[in-house]
Amino acid sequence: MKKLVIFAVLVALVGVFVVFADSTTYPAYPAYTGPAATITMWAWTSNENYSIDAFEKVYPNIHVVWSNFGVDYTKILTSTAAGKGLPDVIMSEYTYAPQFIEYGSFQPINKWIPESLYLKFFPEYSLKWTSLDGQIYGTPQDSGAIVMLYRKDIFEKYGLTVPTTWQEFAQDAEKLHSENPDIAFTTIPNNWVIWPVGMVWQAGGSMFDYANGKWYVDFTNPTAMKVFDYWNNLLQEGAVKFDTWWTADWYKEIDQGKLAVIISGAWSPEWVSLNSPSTSGKWGVALLPQWDPNNPHNGEMGGSGFYVSSQSKYPEAAALFVLWLNSNPQSLEYLNQKSQLAALVSNVFTTDVAPSLENVEYPYFGGQKIVPVVLEANNQVNTAFVWLPVMDYVQSSMQTEFQKVIDGKESLVDAIPNWQKAVVAFMKKQGFNNLVVGQLPK
Amino acid sequence: MNKILYFVLLSLIFTTSLYFADSTMKPFVTIAPSGSYFEINGKPLILDGYNEQIVSSNLIGLWANTKFARALEFAGILNETPEQVDEYFKELHDNGVNVLRIFFEFAQDPSDFSLFENPLGTVNESVVEVWDQIFALAKKYDIYLLIEPYDPYDMVIPSTNWQASPFNVVNGGPLKSLSDGFLTNPVVIKDAEFRFKFMIDHWGDSSHILAWEVNNEIDLWYGSNNDPAIKSYIKTISDFIVNYEDKKFGHHHLITVSTGASTPSGVLADVVYDNNHLDFITTHLYPPDVANPTSTIEPALTASESVLYNLEHLNYSKPYFDSEWGPIGYPDLPLQFDSQYYHNICWAEFSSGAAGIGLRWIFRNSLPEEFLQTDKAFSEIVNAPGIDWLNFKPFPTATEIRVPVQFANLIIPFSCGDESARIIWLLKDTENTDIKNLDFSSINLTVSGFKTGNYVVQLWNTYTGKLIKTIELTTQNGNLSFDANLSNMNDIAIKIFSETQID
Numbered sequence: 001m002k003k004l005v006i007f008a009v010l011v012a013l014v015g016v017f018v019v020f021a022d023s024t025t026y027p028a029y030p031a032y033t034g035p036a037a038t039i040t041m042w043a044w045t046s047n048e049n050y051s052i053d054a055f056e057k058v059y060p061n062i063h064v065v066w067s068n069f070g071v072d073y074t075k076i077l078t079s080t081a082a083g084k085g086l087p088d089v090i091m092s093e094y095t096y097a098p099q100f101i102e103y104g105s106f107q108p109i110n111k112w113i114p115e116s117l118y119l120k121f122f123p124e125y126s127l128k129w130t131s132l133d134g135q136i137y138g139t140p141q142d143s144g145a146i147v148m149l150y151r152k153d154i155f156e157k158y159g160l161t162v163p164t165t166w167q168e169f170a171q172d173a174e175k176l177h178s179e180n181p182d183i184a185f186t187t188i189p190n191n192w193v194i195w196p197v198g199m200v201w202q203a204g205g206s207m208f209d210y211a212n213g214k215w216y217v218d219f220t221n222p223t224a225m226k227v228f229d230y231w232n233n234l235l236q237e238g239a240v241k242f243d244t245w246w247t248a249d250w251y252k253e254i255d256q257g258k259l260a261v262i263i264s265g266a267w268s269p270e271w272v273s274l275n276s277p278s279t280s281g282k283w284g285v286a287l288l289p290q291w292d293p294n295n296p297h298n299g300e301m302g303g304s305g306f307y308v309s310s311q312s313k314y315p316e317a318a319a320l321f322v323l324w325l326n327s328n329p330q331s332l333e334y335l336n337q338k339s340q341l342a343a344l345v346s347n348v349f350t351t352d353v354a355p356s357l358e359n360v361e362y363p364y365f366g367g368q369k370i371v372p373v374v375l376e377a378n379n380q381v382n383t384a385f386v387w388l389p390v391m392d393y394v395q396s397s398m399q400t401e402f403q404k405v406i407d408g409k410e411s412l413v414d415a416i417p418n419w420q421k422a423v424v425a426f427m428k429k430q431g432f433n434n435l436v437v438g439q440l441p442k
Numbered sequence: 443m444n445k446i447l448y449f450v451l452l453s454l455i456f457t458t459s460l461y462f463a464d465s466t467m468k469p470f471v472t473i474a475p476s477g478s479y480f481e482i483n484g485k486p487l488i489l490d491g492y493n494e495q496i497v498s499s500n501l502i503g504l505w506a507n508t509k510f511a512r513a514l515e516f517a518g519i520l521n522e523t524p525e526q527v528d529e530y531f532k533e534l535h536d537n538g539v540n541v542l543r544i545f546f547e548f549a550q551d552p553s554d555f556s557l558f559e560n561p562l563g564t565v566n567e568s569v570v571e572v573w574d575q576i577f578a579l580a581k582k583y584d585i586y587l588l589i590e591p592y593d594p595y596d597m598v599i600p601s602t603n604w605q606a607s608p609f610n611v612v613n614g615g616p617l618k619s620l621s622d623g624f625l626t627n628p629v630v631i632k633d634a635e636f637r638f639k640f641m642i643d644h645w646g647d648s649s650h651i652l653a654w655e656v657n658n659e660i661d662l663w664y665g666s667n668n669d670p671a672i673k674s675y676i677k678t679i680s681d682f683i684v685n686y687e688d689k690k691f692g693h694h695h696l697i698t699v700s701t702g703a704s705t706p707s708g709v710l711a712d713v714v715y716d717n718n719h720l721d722f723i724t725t726h727l728y729p730p731d732v733a734n735p736t737s738t739i740e741p742a743l744t745a746s747e748s749v750l751y752n753l754e755h756l757n758y759s760k761p762y763f764d765s766e767w768g769p770i771g772y773p774d775l776p777l778q779f780d781s782q783y784y785h786n787i788c789w790a791e792f793s794s795g796a797a798g799i800g801l802r803w804i805f806r807n808s809l810p811e812e813f814l815q816t817d818k819a820f821s822e823i824v825n826a827p828g829i830d831w832l833n834f835k836p837f838p839t840a841t842e843i844r845v846p847v848q849f850a851n852l853i854i855p856f857s858c859g860d861e862s863a864r865i866i867w868l869l870k871d872t873e874n875t876d877i878k879n880l881d882f883s884s885i886n887l888t889v890s891g892f893k894t895g896n897y898v899v900q901l902w903n904t905y906t907g908k909l910i911k912t913i914e915l916t917t918q919n920g921n922l923s924f925d926a927n928l929s930n931m932n933d934i935a936i937k938i939f940s941e942t943q944i945d
Contacts, residue, residue: 067605069605069606073517074513074514074517074519074555075554075606077513077514077516077517078510078513078514078517078554078555079554080513081509081510081512081513081555082509082510082554082555085554099516103512103513103516390516392516392517392518392519393515393516393518395518396518396519396521397518426515429515430512430515430516
């Protein structure tokens with residue numbers, strides 16, 4: 001009998017933790033206590049299979065079936081409405097996660113892994129991107145820290161200097177416009193809500209927030225309007241313009257050197273190298289200009305987490321997978337090298353993986369070591385940020401208003417209160433009674 | 443004696459039931475006596491309409507009362523109300539639109555909320571609710587529906603849609619791919635029959651069905667290089683529909699198919715043109731100059747050639763129209779250009795003998811007013827008294843129009859008709875720079891090939907739908923000569939009919 005007890009205790013001890021492969025800095029991963037499971041995953045990151053294979057060696061009772069479903073958020077919502085069809089694990093940009101949490105597409109995973117363990121692997125601010133109301137729904141994968149891609153050849157030709165403040169940025173834009181109006185210094189996407197919200201975030205502000213069980217909506221607060229007023233002026237001068245991003249015409253502009261600067265997330269260096277091979281060697285990566293260089297801020301444009309769906313039949317297995325995927329050093333190395341994610345947000349990436357990447361020279365960027373730039377951009381994102389739980393609508397209503405700006409029916413500054421009005425009306429219609437309009441939490 | 447009484451009684455019951463069945467039988471669209479146009483309730487139905495989708499921005503409001511409403515609102519898709527869809531149908535009706543072609547389901551992406559069934563055999567009630575509303579609106583606004591059971595164009599996208607398709611073996615379906623015997627697979631055949639039975643049971647008694655299209659672009663997605671399979675599928679499904687509807691209603695709706703090839707040739711031509719299971723033919727028009735238009739003239743010529751080819755291969759025995767066309771390679775064309783391109787193709791097709799304008803796949807975010815103006819004008823012109831469309835025969839007659847030599851390369855005639863009536867459309871080649879050097883205010887036209895008699899010639903403005911001028915003429919050696927003023931017009935429509943013609 002005693003032998004049996006000792007055996008059982010030993011089994012339990014071995015079973016509680018899976019040995020952490022390469023490091024003693026971080027705790028071990030919990031063991032899987034459930035039945036053998038096959039879990040499914042929707043994710044658009046390329047080459048997830050490397051991380052999955054490594055995970056399955058550590059957790060042989062869990063098999064992961066990955067399908068690249070594109071960025072099809074409607075499918076998440078409609079499958080939730082149908083009560084069937086969701087996989088166990090879902091990739092989502094942080095921007096849209098609160099929407100899916102609100103809609104009931106994700107489930108909390110604190111039950112399976114204690115919050116304290118997540119906090120060992122992830123910075124608290126980034127874990128908040130995958131959490132709401134004290135519940136953790138997934139783990140953050142990559143950073144969408146904003147960076148500035150710029151055409152070095154255009155900058156050289158027109159004597160522009162890489163701006164470090166927004167004032168310098170405006171001067172560059174005006175100079176280029178006066179010397180060659182055929183080249184846009186930069187463009188504002190009329191079809192990507194993450195951009196304007198990210199610009200306000202980068203200024204140290206926000207257009208909305210969540211605190212004490214209430215949603216706060218204030219698109220016209222002073223920081224936000226400072227940002228929109230700035231872009232409004234550049235638009236009116238013709239120094240920058242609206243554009244529809246991700247279209248064939250836009251890619252053509254990039255290829256043909258009609259665009260000097262792209263402001264986007266930390267993933268964009270890889271993205272531009274894949275989509276515009278003909279401009280290899282012409283681009284540089286820089287930190288975004290600052291409003292106050294002594295108090296640098298950054299925001300995010302994109303960046304995604306992995307969440308456990310509300311329809312998962314194996315939530316424990318799914319929770320273990322999303323933890324491991326985005327924090328295990330082997331997995332992070334694969335995500336960096338096979339999936340081309342430049343900046344991952346796990347503490348493990350910072351301590352165990354990134355140091356070996358800092359001296360890598362990127363031929364596409366003329367041999368520039370871009371990882372330190374991207375990591376610095378990521379370090380400047382030191383604030384938690386909560387997205388509204390209706391971001392699809394925030395985007396569609398933005399498109400409506402921005403189209404009016406493009407059509408000359410209103411200015412960008414005039415569009416912002418109208419945009420807020422539409423969003424507030426929509427949220428009220430959707431039954432958000434916990435809405436505070438016209439202010440942000442102190 | 444008893445037996446005789448019993449027999450008489452039975453006969454009485456039988457004939458009475460037949461009488462009542464006939465008297466309550468709703469009219470269905472039929473082929474006009476000429477064999478070239480459609481007819482409903484004894485009146486001609488000249489087609490004027492579009493392709494639509496059950497999830498388009500115009501119809502999305504119909505989802506407001508389904509269980510997917512909130513999901514679609516959250517997705518930023520459902521920004522319309524059912525009342526706005528009602529207004530859209532009213533707008534179509536007010537502008538003369540009388541036909542919409544709609545896929546029964548929509549497989550645009552893996553969001554299977556718009557699939558009719560998933561898995562096969564499990565019906566999505568929300569799609570049914572949407573169709574209930576579409577049929578109610580079709581009746582209210584007198585719009586005829588051309589419905590096909592599948593959406594292969596969207597199903598076939600391999601990385602996403604096909605992965606999620608209920609026909610895919612990985613999801614328990616019968617096929618490894620759409621080209622894996624879709625048209626012959628017994629499970630698919632049963633499913634097609636199930637779908638048509640479902641539609642017939644739910645809405646089959648509607649007068650507002652133009653036709654059942656047994657499949658979309660049958661030669662492309664699953665019938666490629668397999669003409670026997672296409673033929674077999676058409677026969678099987680057509681027989682099923684005819685038998686089921688005849689039994690249920692005492693008559694049946696028209697049956698057609700569409701081909702991706704605008705001008706079917708080879709064995710496919712034999713399958714579609716010489717097929718007594720099809721009441722009429724439709725093809726899709728996406729040749730390069732239509733798909734990627736750089737001119738508004740060339741696509742009109744291509745469209746006309748396509749109509750002439752199809753009617754010739756049908757030997758003018760059945761109606762033909764183009765049920766899908768548009769700038770598929772360049773959506774959202776500049777509006778002014780697109781409007782002219784739309785206008786020209788509509789008129790080119792109809793005046794070449796099609797049973798209506800071609801049904802545009804909109805390829806724009808919304809339906810522009812400029813398109814609707816063309817529709818309205820078209821409707822007013824063709825529905826004005828004059829030509830007896832039920833008996834009109836649209837033989838090619840463009841070569842029977844003579845324009846003065848100085849205009850020969852600048853005015854392009856399109857025309858169809860017979861020895862007693864014509865529809866003519868004259869298009870100015872506005873892209874030819876020589877046009878600036880000529881005076882178009884008085885162009886003497888001679889149209890030949892008429893029976894001796896007195897005729898009415900009407901000149902119509904195709905943008906306003908207004909009658910510009912009426913001329914009464916008597917034939918001279920089978921010819922009619924008259925002047926047309928095109929000085930301030932891109933084109934003009936001309937209707938010619940015998941004074942004794944009954945509309």
